Amino acid sequence: MELCLALTAATSSCQVHIAAYLLPHVPQQVLGALSVEILKAAGERSGGSLDGVAFLLQSDFLGDPAATYAVADIIAKSEDEAVAPELKTFLRDHWSEGAYMEGLRLGQEHYMNLVRIIKWGESPICLRDLPAPLTVAIAYLPLYRECVKAGGCLFSQRLRGQLVEAARRLGDRVFDEVTHGRELVVFLENHLPNFLLHPPRTA
Known part of the structure; x- marks a missing residue:
């Protein structure tokens, strides 16, 4: 969870250089397991901007384009009311x-x-x-x-x-x-x- 928070804090505050440094050092299986939560947390901590979410997706944070697109699509189609509406709309309109x-x-x-x-x-x-x-x-x-x-x-x-x-x-x-x-x-x-x-x- 600390990893998830570190990544989302870096991206949501537009400190993309920090996230860019962290991502290659995180095992892919860990990112895969936390992928949905990472994007959700980045959306929740966006402060009105989804630049952090966009950065994670554009950087192919899962190291597998099909998997990165798939996790965005999962959240876009989610019926979980805990997911920020702005995040779902953004992913539905651009990444689904x-x-x-x-x-x-x-x-x-x-x-x-x-x-x-x-x-x-x-x-x-x-x-x-x-x-x-x-x-x-x-x-x-x-x-x-x-x-x-x-x-x-x-x-x-x-x-x-x-x-x-x-x-x-x-x-x-x-x-x-x-x-x-x-x-x-x-x-x-x-x-x-x-x-x-x-x-x-x-x-």
């Missing part, structure tokens, strides 16, 4: 299986909107006449930048769903629920113009 499906839906909707613009848009700039990399950049550079800003080892399920859908539209490889975020971002990055990813430095 439902959030992954919503991310897929948003990705599909985004793609269909792009197709409509290309086919029937009245903009003086005809997207279909642009080089393919620029069309991809218009479609997916905002998503890429959101992922870069999020950082961490894992992306939220909502973001991951959008990445999976983007990757499916861009290539012949099969991406599904077992594909994790970093691989998807690298795949997306390879389809974006390099000058947009690494703009030249100004004097």
Whole structure:
């Protein structure tokens, strides 16, 4: 229990460097056994912010993406009234299986909107006449930048769903629920113009 409190105190007070130091020194079986309680405690001690919870999840605190996503989903679906409503809402909207499906839906909707613009848009700039990399950049550079800003080892399920859908539209490889975020971002990055990813430095 002291370990649980130490981790959640570190994350809930935004002292993420302390939590980052502690996590690698804790046996995985211990983290696994306490995973639900750690996230619940981080939510309870959030002080109105869930940054600590987000840090634990983004850092893949269980050392296993599937397990880390699963524990977030368990709490999101929990009917335990002792779980802070704000924590359940946060996990349901961003880290649950439902959030992954919503991310897929948003990705599909985004793609269909792009197709409509290309086919029937009245903009003086005809997207279909642009080089393919620029069309991809218009479609997916905002998503890429959101992922870069999020950082961490894992992306939220909502973001991951959008990445999976983007990757499916861009290539012949099969991406599904077992594909994790970093691989998807690298795949997306390879389809974006390099000058947009690494703009030249100004004097």
